[in-house]
Amino acid sequence: MPELPEVETTLRGIQPFIENQTIEQLTIRVLRLRWPVPKKDLQKLIGCRVNQVKRRGKYLLLFTDLGTIILHLGMSGRLRILDSPVIASKHDHIDIVFNNQCILRFTDPRRFGALLWTNEPNPLSHPLLKDLGVEPLSRYFTPRFLQRRLHNKRLAIKSAMMDQHIVVGVGNIYITEALFAARIHPVTSANNLSLAQLTQLVSAIKTILRQAIKKGGTTLKDFLNTQGKPGYFSQTLKVYGRAGLPCLNCQKILKSIRIGQRGTIYCSYCQLIT
DNA sequence: AAACCTCCCTGGGGGC
DNA sequence: TGCCCCCAGGGAGGTT
Numbered sequence: 001m002p003e004l005p006e007v008e009t010t011l012r013g014i015q016p017f018i019e020n021q022t023i024e025q026l027t028i029r030v031l032r033l034r035w036p037v038p039k040k041d042l043q044k045l046i047g048c049r050v051n052q053v054k055r056r057g058k059y060l061l062l063f064t065d066l067g068t069i070i071l072h073l074g075m076s077g078r079l080r081i082l083d084s085p086v087i088a089s090k091h092d093h094i095d096i097v098f099n100n101q102c103i104l105r106f107t108d109p110r111r112f113g114a115l116l117w118t119n120e121p122n123p124l125s126h127p128l129l130k131d132l133g134v135e136p137l138s139r140y141f142t143p144r145f146l147q148r149r150l151h152n153k154r155l156a157i158k159s160a161m162m163d164q165h166i167v168v169g170v171g172n173i174y175i176t177e178a179l180f181a182a183r184i185h186p187v188t189s190a191n192n193l194s195l196a197q198l199t200q201l202v203s204a205i206k207t208i209l210r211q212a213i214k215k216g217g218t219t220l221k222d223f224l225n226t227q228g229k230p231g232y233f234s235q236t237l238k239v240y241g242r243a244g245l246p247c248l249n250c251q252k253i254l255k256s257i258r259i260g261q262r263g264t265i266y267c268s269y270c271q272l273i274t
Numbered sequence: 275a276a277a278c279c280t281c282c283c284t285g286g287g288g289g290c
Numbered sequence: 291t292g293c294c295c296c297c298a299g300g301g302a303g304g305t306t
């Protein structure tokens with residue numbers, strides 16, 4: 001499930017191959033992703049240059065002369081760089097061929113991912129992007145910022161931190177790990193955390209995301225980077241996917257509950273409600 | 275009005 | 291082999 005580290009890994013993987021390259025050809029095999037693929041807009045891009053590739057939250061942005069492609073990997077989406085044409089298989093939905101002969105291939109079995117188009121001068125004003133929260137690895141993500149954004153929120157801290165309108169890029173895996181590291185029980189009301197706890201949480205999120213990026217993300221089942229290699233952060237996970245196994249701090253059995261439809265693992269001894 | 279809860283899209287994988 | 295259920299990101303739309 002691509003969260004910030006997997007999307008960042010993907011960005012770094014495609015950037016050197018497609019930035020400043022011209023689009024020679026587009027193959028769109030499937031139109032039905034999360035939203036319809038804007039085929040007509042994309043077809044205008046032949047002969048157009050990708051000037052820059054950027055990440056905003058879990059979205060990737062491909063800036064061209066005519067406008068911007070907005071990509072989201074959903075939960076099973078993946079981008080690959082091919083250096084020669086390879087026969088497409090069932091879930092290979094879109095190929096973008098560049099003048100350096102590289103092919104950017106978008107694959108997504110579940111089709112929860114999206115490929116959208118905007119010709120706004122500032123693509124960040126797109127409806128899906130305009131209300132996104134702060135980047136967790138930026139200097140704007142601080143305990144004070146969180147305190148301000150959470151003071152009127154009574155929902156579980158875990159749900160609040162997965163709300164992309166508060167902070168972007170943090171999904172189920174990394175918030176589970178960060179709450180364990182910060183010793184905060186995931187159901188704690190967001191507005192009940194002390195500034196000291198928020199400090200622990202902010203610090204844990206930054207540390208864990210940076211470590212995960214360094215290891216190329218987390219591969220549980222299917223995440224592979226743009227060269228087809230897995231990420232190695234899975235080996236570092238302390239709680240996610242370990243329900244029923246001993247806590248690595250206290251050896252008590254890790255518990256599993258559901259918060260906002262999401263599986264949640266925690267240690268009822270190490271992580272306390274306040 | 276804002277907060278927040280539930281549903282839904284999809285297909286791979288696990289259990290039986 | 292096959293069937294059923296579970297899981298997931300996050301927007302849509304409903305309720306409080």
